[in-house]
Amino acid sequence: MTLQPNPPQRALRLHRDLDAIWCRPRGLRGWLSSVNHTELGLRFMITAFVFFGIGGLLAMLIRAQLATQGGAFLDAAHFNQIFTMHGSLMMFLFAIPMLEGLAMFLLPKMLGSRDLAFPRLSALGWWCYVLGGLILLAALLGGVAPDGGWFMYTPLSSRAYSPGINADVWLLGITFVEVSAIAAAVEITVTILRMRAPGMALTKMPLFAWYMLGTAAMMLVGFPPLILGSVLLELERAFDWPFFDVARGGDPLLWQHLFWLFGHPEVYIIFLPAAGAISTIIPVMSRVPIMGYGAIVAAILGLVFLSFGLWVHHMFTVGIPHLALAFFSSASALVAVPTAVQIFAWIGTMWRGKPQMRLPMLYLMGFFSTFVMGGLTGVMLAIVPFNWQVHDTAFVTAHLHYVLIGGFVFPMLAAVSYWMPLITGKLQIKSLGQTAFVLIFIGFHGTFFLMHLTGLLGMPRRIDIYPDNSEWVWLNLISSVFGFVMAMGFALFAISLALQVLFGTRARRDPWQAETLEWAAPLPAPSYNFASLPLPGQQGALPLARGEGLLPGAPRPQRETLVVDSISGAPRHVAVLPGNTLLPLVTAGMICAFVLLMLAGLYAVAPLALVGLIVAAWQWHHPAPLHGAPEVKVGPELSLPLHPFVADPLSRTGMTCLLIANGSIFACYLFALGFLSVIAPAWPAPESQVPQIAILPGLVIVAALAAAAALARIPQGAGAMAALALLGVAALALVVMVPLLDDPRLHARDALRAAAMGYVALHVIVGAVLSALCLVQRRDGRISALTSGATAHWRMWLDFSAVTAGIVLALISLQQVLA
Structure with a gap:
């Protein structure tokens, strides 16, 4: 006969297990890697x-x-x-x-x-x-x-x-x-x-x-x-x-x-x-x-x-x-x-x-x-x-x-x-x-x-x-x-x-x-906040501390927390959060290197820091292995799937927020274009020397992005290779189109066109990186009939890129017609 631990002993064990999972290691490396x-x-x-x-x-x-x-x-x-x-x-x-x-x-x-x-x-x-x-x-x-x-x-x-x-x-x-x-x-x-x-x-x-x-x-x-x-x-x-x-x-x-x-x-x-x-x-x-x-x-x-x-x-x-x-x-x-x-x-x-x-x-x-x-x-x-x-x-x-x-x-x-x-x-x-x-x-x-x-x-x-x-x-x-x-x-x-x-x-x-x-946590607050998460309507600190809520303790050696519906708060799945890592420091270091190179006037060398940034960002998408079954028992009468096995994980909501900010940047660019073309005294701009044939590479860019966005909808990431090839075509069309544009130093109209091409190029590069990521995840089995991996973010990014590139091309074409 096995004796069950009494409540204080059980609570102590819960806190000990959670602390081992959520705390950071001692020393400088632990301080640098804490998340x-x-x-x-x-x-x-x-x-x-x-x-x-x-x-x-x-x-x-x-x-x-x-x-x-x-x-x-x-x-x-x-x-x-x-x-x-x-x-x-x-x-x-x-x-x-x-x-x-x-x-x-x-x-x-x-x-x-x-x-x-x-x-x-x-x-x-x-x-x-x-x-x-x-x-x-x-x-x-x-x-x-x-x-x-x-x-x-x-x-x-x-x-x-x-x-x-x-x-x-x-x-x-x-x-x-x-x-x-x-x-x-x-x-x-x-x-x-x-x-x-x-x-x-x-x-x-x-x-x-x-x-x-x-x-x-x-x-x-x-x-x-x-x-x-x-x-x-x-x-x-x-x-x-x-x-x-x-x-x-x-x-x-x-x-x-x-x-x-x-x-x-x-x-x-x-x-x-x-x-x-x-x-x-x-x-x-x-x-x-x-x-x-x-x-x-x-x-x-x-x-x-x-x-x-x-x-x-x-x-x-x-x-x-x-x-x-x-x-x-x-x-x-x-x-x-x-x-x-x-x-x-x-x-x-x-x-x-x-x-x-x-x-x-x-x-x-x-x-x-x-x-x-x-x-x-x-x-x-x-x-x-x-x-x-x-x-x-x-x-x-x-x-x-x-x-x-x-x-x-x-x-x-x-x-x-x-x-x-x-x-x-x-x-x-x-x-x-x-x-x-x-x-x-x-x-x-x-x-x-x-x-x-x-x-x-x-x-x-x-x-x-x-x-x-x-x-x-x-x-x-x-x-x-x-x-x-x-x-x-x-x-x-x-x-x-x-x-x-x-x-x-x-x-x-x-x-x-x-x-x-917030005052239900011990003082000072531990790294994991609560030994168990609150049940609907649950009051008081002691039940949470004794593990009488959801997800008590850390039975699986991973950082687990609940994800709920945005409106009602109904529980939807369990998210496993990443642990301590030096990746944020390395990524910020790459951005810092780019800034310092720009300040030093080393404009030709600065893009190398961006290459390092892409390499660092790539490492963010290699999660630690998950422990346990795809479905987790979070309470006496409630089991929920882990985040890789759901259609609406946290990362999808995060990409939506990021695209809102991105859309704000693009809207401000459109505002700048409209403001200068209407208010600036040196408009209308001088006659453009851009040949009409320059529209063809622009059409190729938009068509390639739209086709890549369509391929991203093929189930289980099966269109990733073709989408990556199309994004390569879009990049080649950008290389062909940029020399055909007017010198951006001549007039604000030409500078705005060049800035728009840079904006489109950035989205093509990020889209290509996401396509390559989907290929790797598909090869490793992280994209399957049950898991979506990065495909949701990939689709959203390509949709946004195709729409913004189409608007840019339409504006350049309209300017050519009006000129």
Whole structure:
């Protein structure tokens, strides 16, 4: 007779087995190869705080420079580099990565999953973020940092006015960092839609997940315009393709449109995760459920939609037609409505409850008083006549900081204070945290409130001295003094966190009595989050810890978690996630090598790094062998198939998200083509010298892509060899067609054609790699009557490639006819 282990022993065994599967090895290699979402989320947040500290030091240099009329600290060249780097660090290397890290850390815990959908993609994003940030910091230390403002307006950022590599560092470095943002957007979207606890329908998700879903959707659509704009400007600087040169058919306003198509949605990309933290913390601190769940979700969706119709309000002074001014002014005022809905829901929640003024709540009070003031000045700036008066003055600087620090930094400080026990397992040191809040709050308002007055008195932004304007002296001096008070507050906040880690008392499980799912994990949270996954309607931490949920323990030595239906949350299959690997680091290293070679001007050698990137990416598609039968028993009465044996795995949803971002890039290209052909003064373009026969290779390209897409529908990947041959024909037709086109240096029309050919060529190359992958998987038996392998992604990519190539050919043909 065999004795059964008692419940504590069984729970201990479950945790031991899970830890052996999900933890990373000790040592440097283990640290470099880790793909666990808890660790990567913490890395993102810690790195973001480091960049925030560096950006804060640069801000103190700016305030020291402006404290006196003559500016005794910096000359104009260094001042330009410092204020450019301050803005770039805060926007691209602090705000976005901070929200990515918070989402990566929290979402699986909130949703009842063991990890994110694509752990290696998270690791790739972190490495791209760190390496891209190091490139920017190295440029700052080397005296070649970007100096054209964090917005890099043309023509000042073109080769004629910025001949060094300063602007190239920004364009290539920030684009490198944006790889991280797109990776995070795909990761977050797929995780929220497909990896919730069984039975958690969309209508039952935590509000934080709704906010992050809206954020990720905006990132998928909003970041591609900046990526496209950066690529076009770098092509102009490196190869003299005149996308922004007025004399040759370009227009500097195209850069502003592309930048602000990203730049204004980014304000709400930053605000929404902060609002998600607010909607999570306020009910807990008020001891009542959130008021108006449905109204808040509707407000989130409204903000996501409206945020893409506001970009021109940054361009009211560039000569926009009056009808467009009226439209964008109205839209800018209208966006205050969904924001107000959320604020009233939060106020109503506090009114119904009894708010406890603990440290997270103090920071939220700072948010209310600050963000509402920033919103009011935002409504003022939405009114065109007022905007004309204060455009590019310190008033706009004050508004920006009230919105970003009030709407993001204060909520993030509240979030860190609230979730710190989940990270460290220890409680905060109260007096230090409260003192830090007081210093930050007083220092912030003392710094930036006075900037409204200096702006109304006419002080421009981005100046380093003002010797003839004595009326600004005292206001600037007071702002600078309070700026250093605020810096001391942030320093004290960092010290309080360090002391909490080192000397804080142990926290019991769920110290805030929140009773939400993330607090069901032990403190600090283990690498696998839950010993078993929640059953529909299951409450409490102990049943999960004892293995009374789904997928208890690790009976098979692999990282298993559940995948559910996107809408209803019904369980669909079991995903086996990849383990620790160096592939993300190697892949990011190849991208970094390409960026460095481009910065060095070694344009002929740089493609070799892309070959290395393809080789590294190829290795991602060699999964570890699966253990057990194709169907897994996940609970007493539930068995589900493993992911290779289903038609709709996580990777299919991920490819859909990636193609949405890709489609946004293509749509922005079409916008650029239409904008220049209608608005740019040097159009119509000179008569093209492209012979009519050049259309024939274009027809071959489109026909080959369409035929390859059709072959991809043959079951079990049987058409992969023929599709690969057709893609070779398409590549040969590209080689024939490119020399027939006009020199892309002659006119923006020709540069746009060349860029479109490059876009099509990239899709042909990726399609060929996917075709070769399907051939290998078919040979190895990973594509069969039961398993689809990479065929679903292959079909989707080829369909997209054929459609976009057809549109490009149609536009080139139309231009030839009209010419």
